[in-house]
Structures are given as structure tokens and as C-alpha cells.
Amino acid sequence: MHWLTFLQLFSIDEEQLLQQQQLFQHQLQLQQQQALPDAIRNFILYFHHCLKESNVYDLHGCYENTFNKLTEKFYKNTPWPDPQTVVSPLVENDQPFVSLYTEMYYRHLYAKLQPTLEDRFASYENYCLWFNYVFDPNSPTDLELPTNWAWDIIDEFIYQFNSFSLYRSRTVRKSHNDEEISLFRERPEIWNTYSVLNVLYSFIQKSQIKEQLQAIKDGRDPDEVAGEDGSRPLYKTLGYFSLIGLLRVHTLLGDFTLALNTMENIDLNKKTKYSRVAGAQFTIYYYVGFCYMMLRRYSDAIKAFSHILLFISRTKSFHNRSAQYDSVTKRSDQMYALLAICVALCPTRLDDSIHTTLREKNGEQLARMQRGGEESLPVFEELFTFACPKFMMLGPPDYENPAANIDPLQHHLKVFMMDVKNTMLAPTLRSYLKLYTTLNIDKLATFVEISPEELRSALVVFKQKSRQVRWTEGSLLDGDVVNVSDLDIILDGDKIDISEAKIVRKFGDWFLRNSAKYYAVQDTIANKNSVAEEGKENKEHGKRRERREKNAEKNSK
Template sequence: MSDYSDKPADFLFPESVKQWFLQMTTALMGGNSDEMLRLYDKEFATLTSSYFKQSPWPDPDSDAVLSLSDEDPVFLTLYTQIYYRHMFSKLSPTNEFKKASWDNYCAIFEGILDKSLELDVMPSQWLFDIVGEFVYQYQSFCQYRAKGSKTDESMWNTKDVLSYLHRIIKYSNIKAVLAAQDANQPQPEVPSESVKELGYFALICLSRAHVLFGDFFTALCILKPIDFKKRDQLYQKSYSCHVSVYYHMGFAQLMLGDVANAVRSFAKIILQVHRNRAYYSKFADYDQVNKLTEKALSLLMLALYLCPGYTVEEQINALLREKLADKQSAVQKGDISVLSDIFVMAAPKFILPNVQAESEDVSKKATALQLKLFLELVQRHSALPSLHSYVKLYRSIDVEKLARFRGVSVAACLSEIMAFKLKAEALQSDVHFFVSDSIVKVDEQKREQRTGQYYMTQISKLQRVVNSCATSD
């Protein structure tokens, strides 16, 4: 039998894996943020696909990792974070690993807050993934706990999770920074640019956490300091943050009945990803980003059902026809079972933040509650599609006749018309009408000149061809 005692600790590692540890440690110590991003977002995924599909990466406490990293404490703390991130995404972590991941997150946040851990060279994508993965693991733990599984109350409890996010936001001074930007004033003092970005991403992930709770009003209030109409916002530095913030914001707007803004939020990120597929496909998390975009498209379809007459980009309509034609047809008919199925599939995975189930599995109760609230929203909008179709069909129609078509009393029909009238502007309907002497009169149909959009679409198509040619070269 061979004697391994005289072999180096890392002798069983593939050479490319050894080089990853050495290069990442060198990039971290040398302050090379671009190299760190390449090793983190691309090389790590490549090595995972080659060697760690069914197994974890090397243990951070192993002699081999300690040797390859020169026992650098900053590297080991950050590597531990992505070590557990890989484990949560590819494997089934035990309670022991969940506790260890929690402890490592506590070490990261406490280190940032007491200034013992400096992240000045961290790439923006990694900074977002730190807080994004933090909320994801918390979400997973809440779902696990709601299934009646025994858990340790000292880890992943809601109070501590929210406390860390709030403390990072406060320490980063990001709210003052955003306020100064809106007022075109000098930037207030911040601990560092990396901490400022981390605080910004923590603000977005805190909003996401409240969406998971079903607290949509608070979720949107948290995002108020961010001016989404301005270009060059920090969320654009992270492709996954860009998609996540619009998806969760759009969902909160939808559930609060702000359907037109929900459509705009979903459409913005759907078009962004679709028009720049060549760019997004280069990243390791493209599959997750694409999956979230597909969910946004399904939710947009539901939102369009609730606000008939809202005009969207032709590219959006083409994507709906290509990917969801059958479901869209059923939705337009008001099929409640299809509406429910799409909602459950495309909505976030809701959580019961403070529920510890003893034996019964209550993990699905949060989703059931949000589905109930959504169907109530559908009920409140149920008359709109039918009314919109009649108003589009006629130049004028008697209210009594319209009531017969609708199968309701004249008084009920008049109430529906008034409700539609009130919502038409908010929903930006493509028709305008008024009621006079019990006659519904359509006095105009809104038509928008879309020449500019046509050229923008063609330019986008040309850019995709150029990118495709560049990639093939």
C-alpha cells in the first residue's frame, strides 16, 4: 500500500484547482479586482463543472486549502462563503453545514462593521452575491423549518438576519449618498466604495426579504431612495442584482394593484436580458438569471390580463406568443386554474418568517395566502377585459345593451363602467370614453407614434448579430 505521509497536502488536487487558489490569493493580496472577478464568476464555475458537480469544493479548514492560501484570514473567510454557496446550490447541506454557513456570515458582517475585514478590492458581483446568498439561505432555512424539521434557534432567525442588513445599510451611509445624488450635492463620507456598494445591495436584498414575507408596501418603501429613472445606478454593476431588483419590485407592484408599473418593471428587465443575451450568457449564473426572467415574463402576462389595453413593446408580444401562447389564450379567457398555476410557478417562494412547525408541514401556507390575495385582485379586475373589448368594438353603446351583453343589471354595469373609467388612466388603457345620457361614447382611441421604437428594435437586432459574429470569431 502506498504511503501518502510524505506527500504535500494538496497532491490529490488537479493542477487547475491548485492554480485557482494560488491566483485568487495573489489577486486578493495584490488588489486586482478584475482578476478576482474572472476567477470568481467564470473560472470557479468552470472548475465546478469539471470536478465538483456532485461533491463539495475542498474544505476551507483542510491542510491543503490552508497551505495554498498561506492561511490568509480574509481569503479563507471569503472562500468559505462561496464554498457554502456552492454546497447550497448543488448539494443538500446538513444542519451542521447550515450552522457553519451562518457562523461565517456573522464573521463577515461583524468583520465589516468593526473594520477588521476590508473588502476594498471585491468585485461588485461578488459583493451582491454575499448579501443575495445570505437572504437566499435564510429563505431556504425558513422553508426547512416550516416543514416540521428541528432547528437550532440561534441561527438564521429573522431578527438577526434583518438586523445585519439594517446595520450594513446604516454603516455604509448609502441612504445619504443616494439623497445627495438626487439633490446633485457632493457625496457624503463613506467607509469605502466597497462598503457603499455592499450597503446598496443590502438595501435591495432587504426589500426582497420583505417581498418574501408578503409585506409588499414595506418592500417598495425600502427602495424609495433609489431613483430607477436615472442611468448608471449601482444595481447595473451586478447583472443578477439588475434582474432581481426589477423582478421583486414588479411583483410587489402587482400585488398592490399598481399593475401598469408592474408591467413596466417586468418589461424593462425582460427586454434588457433578451436584447443582451450574448452578454448575459457569459456569466456563471446565467441559467438562474434566465429562469428569473422567464418568471417575469409569466407575471407580465398576468399583469396584462389585469390591465387590458396597455400597450407594450412588440418584442414583448413576440416573446409571449413564442413562449406562452397556449397559456396566454387560457388566461385571456379568465381560466382561474391556469391563472393560479402560473402565479404559483412564477411568484417568489414565500416564507413564514417566525414559524417553527412542530410536526405539521406548513411551508405551503405562505404561498396559499398570497395566491388567495392575488385571486381577489383578479376578481376586482374581472370585468375589465370584457368591458375593454366592447369599448374597443363600438363607437357608442347603450348602457342597458352593454348590461345584457355582460349578463348583469344596469346598475351593476354602470358601476363597472365607472370603475373601469377610474382605472383606465392609471392602467394607461388604449381607449378613452365617457358616459352621457346612459350611452357609453368612445371619443378617441389612443395611438402612439412608434417610429422611434422601430429603429431601436432594429439597432438591437443588429447589435446581437455583431455580438454573435464576435463570439464565433
């Protein structure tokens, strides 16, 4: 009897406590909700409504426009309303929506504020929740997301994974925050590489995207191989973007071959609905170009970088207005830096407008690299460090020996520089060889100030480096060995025979570009004569540009 009473008493107590807590929570929620601006409340309700109705068009509007506008207005430097206490009650705890909202909440927080370790954990857990929901075999979801949004989810997922891993390594290496280190050790499952790869591979498998892409390549109907899941737009989209995600993760881990291999079924030259997602395009070409560079396939790397940089420069006025403007600028600066490295290692004639911009951005560095010698090495290091992806360790750091955790960037830089050092002599050789059609080894050796035998080796290397595997068709790793240099040599005993392929200038292009420049000069002169009218003209010019940009935006939709 005694026991029971006690137990009952106890349980009542606990119930009361619970009730009190709930009441308190409720009041807190009410307070927070009351503080919620109407615009935000209405937005969240409408956003939720669109998702429930699977109204992809309006969802796109909410996601791309309204969310960014409201961020500007209300949450420029503060987080959006808390997903659990504020947003969840508003939408009757509709889990899929709350998860998606949470994803955006953390993405905004990562972009504008400094995430705490708690945020990092919670964001990961939210990803798990959402992925589990999407993967749940009992309820294949009919949910449909705008393509951009699906890309942003995969992109952000990998970004946060990368960011967490770097943060963890840094903290352990400095070993100054014992509390956080013990949290890392307690929870090795958070942002675990296996789990991240697992998510990406699962999307790929569930969507049968590889088989679908292969079918498209063979001219068959992809729906034949897609299966029930693979024909759902959400899986298909996430599957496709997961391939790009893998390209990125494998590159971050230093496996450049496997990275390119995961892209084997994607035809870069083919336009699909995914190639309209600009962010995905930048990512593909940056990582593909980078991998090629690490595989010493410089001409393929140059092609990849040139292609996307040209695309960026042509659509610049459009990006100017987008929220991603800063990241696009940073990415393209990085790619110009990588392009400079590749051109220094493999002299190549670039597209004229790319060449002009490259000279503006990295002209001096390029010149120093092209001169070669010991002095060029720091420039290579500087550009590589600036432009490479944020390499990460695959596993958890060595907690016992903090000093043993070497930054993988240093490792990759070191290996890369070994390759560079072997070609240090090439620019000097090149400059002399260009002057002759035949030359004796002894004579050149005195110019370069090395022994004739060393020169013979250097010339062999020079010749070897002029041969590269270059892609022609098939998957990205395929290719044929071709001569990529305009300067060809062959040794006949001690005699060097040199042949130089002259490049035909594109007179037509040159004529057109300079015509345009000439017109601009003409206009400037003409305007000087009518200073009074200048103001008016400028205004009109501005208006016209605005109109044009609006049109461009409309068309791109």
C-alpha cells in the same frame, strides 16, 4: 498528594490524547492535501495572494473565470476541498480568506449538490464570522472585493436564508423528520429573520449609503456625507447591495410597500457602477415590478418588466456563455409570466419585440386571461404560482400544530386572486364597449347577461380600474393618478358614452423591422442558389459571431 498525582496523571492522559488527535488530524490533512490537484493548490495560493495584495483586477479573474473553469474540470458534482481541514492550513489560517473561500464553497455546494442541515448551519455560521470581521470597529477592513463578488455574497446570503426558511417550514408541515425538527427548535438563532435584517440594515447604516445616494441626487459630493467607513469601497458596495437585499427580503415577507420604500434613494434611470452588475439589475427589476403588481400599479409593473426584458434580450448572446445562463432564463420566463398577468389586468400596448416574445412564450395563456370569466382564473393562478418569489414566513413555524403552518404562497395567492376576481367581467365589457360610441345600459346588460343594476356597478369598477397611480419622478412609491386605458367611458343616467383613443402606429419602426426580415428572406433565397458555398459561408458566419461575442465580452469588462 494523592489528589495531585491523580490530577497530573489525568492531565497527562488528556494531553496525550490531544496530541494523538492532532497527529491524526494532521495526517488526515496531509492525505487530503496530497490528493489535492496541483491546479487547485496553485489556484488557492494565488487567490489568497491576490486578496492579500488587494489586487482587485486579478481577484476578479480568479473569481469570475478561474474558479468556474476549475469547477467545470474538477468539482462538477462534488464539493470543493474542505475549507477547514484542507484550505485553511494552506493559507496559514488566514481567517478573512478562509471565510470568503468558505462562502464560495457553500455557494457551489448549494448550486450543484443538496445541502444537508449541517451545511446550512455551518454556512450561516460562516456568514456570521465574516460579517463580524467586516463590522469589527477596531479593524475597519481595507479589503476590497470585485463588485460582482460583493453582489453575489449579499444575493447568496438572502437566497440561503430563504431556502432555509422554506426547508424548515416544509419539514415541520410534513413532520416526518423528528431529528431535524428538534435541531430547528434547539437553534432558533440560525437564519433568524431579525439577524438577517440586522446585517442588511447594519451595512446600510455603516456605509451611510442612503445619505450618499441622496447627496448624489441633490448634485452634491457623496463623500461629504459618507464618513470614514462609507468612503471605503467595500462598505459602499455592500451598503448599496443591501438596499436591494432589503427590497427582496421585504417582498418575500409580503410587505410590498416597505420593499419599494427601501429603494427610495435609488434612481433606477441613472447608470452607476452597480448597474453593470447584471444579476443585481435583474433582481431590482423583478422585485420592483412584482411589488408594483401587488400594489395594483400595473402600468408601473409593465414598465419595469419591459425594461429589463428588453435589456436581457439585447444582451442574450453574452449571457449564453455566462455561468448564470440558466438562472437568467428562468427569471426572464417568470417575468414574461408576470407581464402576461399585468397586461391581462391592464390592457397595454407593449414594445413590439417584447410583445412578440410574450406571444411565443405565454400566448395561449394570455389569450385565455384576456377572455376573462371563470375559466381565466386557473391561468392567473398557474402563472402567479410559477412566477412569484418564494414567499416565506417571518418567524419560526408553529411546532405544536404542524397543520397550522400554511404555505404563505397560498395566502398571497388567495389575496391576489380576490383582486383578480373583481375584474373578471372587464374583458367582456371591453369587447362590447369597443364597438360603440354610445350604448344603453339595458342593451349591454342583455349582451352580458347580468342585471342592469349589476352592470352599472361593473361599469364603475371598469372606470375605477382605468385609473392607476403611475410613477413620474421621485421615489418609487410616488406617482400621480392617470388614465391608463385606451378606452374611456362615462355614464349619463342609463346611457354609456364611450371614447377610444386611437394609437398611432410607429411606421418607422415597423418599416425597419420588416426591412430586416425582408433581407433575411433575400439572403435565404440567394443562398439556395449556391448550395455548394453554403457550408463555407456558415463556417465564416460562425467565426464572425465568435469574434463579435469576444469583443462584446471585452467591452463589457
